[in-house]
Amino acid sequence: MAGSNPNAKPMDLTLKVWRQKNRETAGAMVTYPVKGISPDMSFLEMLDVLNEDLLRSGQDPIAFDHDCREGICGMCSLYINGRPHGPERGTTTCQLHMRHFNDGDTITIEPWRAAAFPVHKDLVVDRSAFDRIQQAGGYVSINTGGVPDANAIPIGKSIADKAFDAATCIGCGACVAACKNASAMLFVSAKVSQLAMLPQGKVEAKTRVENMVAQMDIEGFGACSNTGACAAECPVGISLENIAIMNREYLSAKATSEHVA
């Protein structure tokens, strides 16, 4: 394997994993030993190994979310040893490698915990609350027609950079998982401020922030205590400044929008 360390010794680990059959039944932590894990494996590959063993012995494999396994899609989750996406900063679970753990370690693995993210099965949670917030206003309405010329709309470099930084949010939900209030402020603020900074997004800025915040509250996420845990755990480094931008946008929209009701 390219880049693998020939001196790396395989590890034996003890996993404590949340198992839950479905939304209705109660779950519990279940302990599994795993043996011969290569330090070059990703965390999800380690779970694949455990699932192979479970399948072979006729047990139900552990359900967990994953897709691209390249840290781009935002599908993987997992609350590992008390931290969303595990101990490494700026890393999704799929990009977390077993070399960050030691032989003989006990690792706890739990699903994201939030009323707005109900557990589907084992480690899989339903994150469709994020989709509904997006649908409430996280877009730019465009009347189709001729393709506009590139660079027809001038945007300053620093604004473009800030908007892009906010747009890197992959919607994984680690901010909600990390927050003591299970607040979705960092996610919603990234979506709000990304579009509010750009001329294309400014047209609908007021209704966007009003509707997205209203939907966020309907979904049952908590409020922001400015602990900063969300930004510290965010795998793509979304900044807390976005929350300040959203609060600004929200106040000015509420003070000046046409929605009286």
Add this chain to the structure above:
Amino acid sequence: MNWFTKTFSSTIGRKIIMSITGLFLCSFLVVHLVGNLTLFRQDGGEAFNIYSHFMANNPIIRTMEFVLVAGFLFHIYDAIVLTRRNKAARPVGYANSHPEQNSTWSSRNMGLLGTIILVFLLVHLWNFFVPARFGGLEGVPNAEYLNLYSEVVLAFKNPIYVGLYVISMIALAYHLIHGFQSAFQSLGLTHKKYTPFIQKFGYAFSVLICLGFAAIPLYFFFFV
């Protein structure tokens, strides 16, 4: 609900209220501490008694008292509503969680710190405000003001009160260290030009104000 009440009952709206009332209460702390510094004058309490007489009788101060009470009530009410909402947002907790690796203790325990401050506030009002306002103070011979100073001397000879006051000021310091800069963030007042200053100023403000208040019971206990 109309747009106004809707705005201020949303999660962000309630945080706006927390910020504005919190910063207002900070301004109250400054006024209160500056007035209390008269206690350090070696004049047998004359300056302090004149000051407290002024505070109890000046119509502007008496009007602001209602604003101050409203500030406390809104701050406490919204804190309770938000805390209940936040607890409900995570009905099932984690078996293993390490928040100390991503956030400060004070930022996660504002409710606990606030409760300590509230208990202190009630005791404090009972100690000084109630006798000063509703009777129970002796007059000062040959003067038209009452002797609140003697109440202060008496209270701060009691080690339980002194301990309670000092511990409460430590709680207040931690409450303010997070709360001061957090208020500006909630109000959306962040910018790389002045946010670092706000954070440093907030820290210094919190520590100095609380040291100033804590010095009073300690001074009376040990030196008067």
